[in-house]
Amino acid sequence: MIHAKQYGSSGPNLIVIHGLFGNADNWHSIAQSLAEHFTVHCIDLPNHGKSDSMSDASYPKMAEAIFDWAELNKINTFYLLGHSMGGKVAMQMAANAPVGKIEKLIVVDISPVDYQPSHTRILEGLKAIEKSQPASRKEADALLSSYESNLAVRQFLLKNLVRSEQGFTLELSVNNIADSYSTILEKPVMENVVDIPTLFIKGENSDYIVAQHQEAIMALFPNASFKIITDAGHWLHAEKPLPFTSLVKRFLQ
Known part of the structure; x- marks a missing residue:
């Protein structure tokens, strides 16, 4: 089972997915701010927080677990935001989702590429x-x-x-x-181009999204736009919550 925390109860649904070693609580203050405009659902990914454990935690398996949770909770359409590993899960969901299910996608400081081990x-x-x-x-x-x-x-x-x-x-x-770590480092399994309007947000000082990733991003996300948050690293939402939150609101509204 997937565990989630809900903030607010009016406005369109927004599902937020944390990164590796994180949990729903990492997004508490951002979610509170976004709850004025959205019904925010902060997810604990499998193997994290209060969600169930999962062996062989591949991106297709994690994506499916969140879709199952959404269906169980009668969340039929939603906006989707994912940071780092959660961004890869979000990309996987966008690649697998039926048309119209995910209205807009925000990917925070991660690219659809393979990464080198660093943890x-x-x-x-x-x-x-x-x-x-x-x-x-x-x-x-x-x-x-x-x-x-x-x-x-x-x-x-x-x-x-x-x-x-x-x-x-x-x-x-x-x-x-x-x-599952070697699988986590790999890019999501994407066979289809994602036409959903997508925003990639990068921290200026982070090397998780670099110039040479742009080709891979545009090939899979032809409808992508890019924003950089200055003086921020990989944890840009924690380092610069106000500019981050306003970017999210502006893109989704």
Whole structure:
């Protein structure tokens, strides 16, 4: 089952999909702001947050899980926004959706290309937390710091910590993510061109969307437009929430 958080209850449906190691809560403040105009549904992807675990978490399988959730909740048409890995899930959904189901698509700081591995040490660190079940958040951070030196990245990862009777554990299926990691790095499985109006938003300082990706994007998304948020990296929605939210509203309205 897919778990989701709803914000607002008037206006068209907007489904928001987080990235790798994230969850619905990452989008809390953005969703609150967008809820003035939309009924916002922030999804926990399989293996993340409170959603079920999934072995072999391929893009077609994750896309299908969200379509099933939408059908169950009688959400027949919607706008779709995905960040990073969630952007790839969103692209996969757009490629598979029947005409008219997804009205507009926003892809945040990711391209439909294969990426090089960059989370191997993080996965080792998360496995170490799972194994030792630290007694406090401070202890978990100390453990993770041996694998990831960047404090902001660690703080983001440790948002997945939950207290259990044995100590702190993670609301992530770390082993499933590790097993699916090579698939996660690949581009979505897209056999059709996507004609839906699509906005790609890039963080100026991020290298997840680069100039040489434009050809691949335009070949699959001929109806794509591009915006850059200045002085922002890969987490542009967290770094620059106001310009980000206004871009989203302007494109969807």
